[in-house]
């Protein structure tokens with residue numbers, strides 16, 4: 001009798017799980033599937049060569065179904081061994097989700113994160129909304145582990161987000177939507193209706209803002225926020241007023257993939273779940289085991305590579321006009337580099353020609369960030385960083401990915417977020 005009750009309970013549970021999770025992600029047409037497989041291979045093969053164990057990559061490969069089991073094993077092992085003290089809140093949250101997606105017990109990492117979030121407080125109401133990106137990941141990870149003890153933390157998080165007045169950011173809004181949707185779906189039966197009202201209101205708000213960022217061509221925010229935004233729009237219980245055309249978004253993303261815009265492994269990690277019809281909410285449901293499908297022979301897509309051996313000229317300016325930073329400067333140098341070189345080569349060439357252009361980089365999940373130029377370094381406490389622009393337009397890729405064109409004017413401007 002007990003087993004029957006248990007069985008019925010499980011059935012009910014499973015039904016509740018599927019009914020609250022709206023599944024509206026469109027799929028990649030089968031003839032385009034080889035492009036997606038090629039991307040996945042590119043991402044998985046980056047693991048072996050990288051010294052930076054990236055949890056987002058493990059999540060993406062487990063959601064998609066891993067091809068490269070060796071990469072999966074290595075990454076799982078490295079993340080198991082990672083020291084929580086070296087990680088930010090957001091990185092810790094991603095690590096927990098990554099281990100969960102590999103069917104490993106994240107152990108004490110969950111309670112460490114829970115404690116961090118109990119103490120979490122935003123510095124001010126006009127804080128950049130991107131300051132909520134890491135905490136959103138934390139709510140999501142904690143919700144998946146123990147939603148009930150996360151409830152008070154999520155309530156505080158939701159209220160703080162609601163009172164924030166800074167400009168909207170699609171990436172952050174998308175992750176916050178995933179987090180609050182998880183909480184919304186797990187509100188204990190019979191509990192106060194105010195939880196549903198609060199989470200529902202915040203979700204409505206964010207989803208409306210995401211919807212306003214859908215361009216005519218289907219891109220949501222920019223091409224690198226679109227993957228997360230697709231996840232958000234496909235799970236949210238609150239639909240936007242303007243209906244989202246998933247197919248259109250999928251088509252433009254496939255076009256961008258064919259143009260080689262998704263070669264950075266982290267950019268693949270953030271788009272791949274959506275291409276596979278998955279979201280971060282599926283992390284706890286990943287099934288692990290040796291019964292993997294036969295490995296397909298993965299196509300290797302030759303992405304456009306520089307063909308010309310000629311040089312181009314890039315005008316490079318470094319500019320620091322920030323008051324309170326002692327050394328003000330605004331200097332420009334023309335630099336000659338091989339056509340097809342990434343911006344990093346321009347910086348190296350400038351540094352070689354003139355010591356004023358010396359710079360330093362730091363390794364992150366997205367690759368190299370330029371952390372310091374001419375001895376002026378970014379600072380989290382001051383919220384300063386080196387922003388890169390082409391003329392007046394901020395670049396949407398980092399220096400190790402962006403390929404400048406002839407006579408382009410690139411500026412590195414020391415500024416605040």
Ligand code: B12
Pocket residue numbers: 088089090091094130131133134169171172222223224225228264267270364365366367368369370371380385386387388389394395396397398399401417
């Ligand atoms: C917050 C944020 C920033 C902050 C980071 C500092 C901070 N403490 O807030 C600031 C404002 C400094 C920043 C700068 C830039 N960013 Co930014 N950023 C983000 C955002 C919204 C969230 C990152 C985060 O908190 N992740 C959570 C934690 C847990 O993960 P993490 O790996 O530890 O996060 C670190 C890295 O993401 C790193 N980082 C942030 N941005 C970038 C960009 C590049 C190119 C690299 C290598 C690293 C990097 O800083 C984070 C904190 O240390 C992401 C959105 C996204 N989808 O990831 C965009 C994002 C990563 N940034 C992006 C870009 C383009 C930039 C800039 C190049 C913009 C510019 N024109 O200058 C610069 C970097 C310039 C340089 N000096 O090299 C793009 C990258 C796309 C791509 N294909 O490379 C993203 C995806 C936004 C987007 N949708 O277009 N960013």
Ligand SMILES: *[C@@H]1O[C@H](CO)[C@@H](O)[C@H](O)[C@H]1NC(C)=O
Pocket residue numbers: 129161164165168205206208209
């Ligand atoms: C989103 O849009 C609403 C208005 O619809 C606005 O009040 C709110 O501040 C915006 N930002 C966020 C992060 O929700």
Ligand SMILES: *[C@@H]1O[C@H](CO)[C@@H](O)[C@H](O)[C@H]1NC(C)=O
Pocket residue numbers: 321330332
């Ligand atoms: C920096 O120098 C460029 C030309 O060298 C000039 O056009 C620009 O206005 C200067 N900017 C500032 C803030 O001084």
Ligand SMILES: *[C@@H]1O[C@H](CO)[C@@H](O)[C@H](O)[C@H]1NC(C)=O
Pocket residue numbers: 311336337338341345349
């Ligand atoms: C062409 O670019 C390379 C760097 O990519 C540089 O070393 C070389 O000096 C440049 N050649 C000329 C003629 O400027």
Ligand SMILES: *[C@@H]1O[C@H](CO)[C@@H](O)[C@H](O)[C@H]1NC(C)=O
Pocket residue numbers: 321322389392413414415416
């Ligand atoms: C460069 O940074 C300064 C200081 O934050 C800012 O006032 C200026 O508008 C920035 N320039 C550009 C082109 O973004």
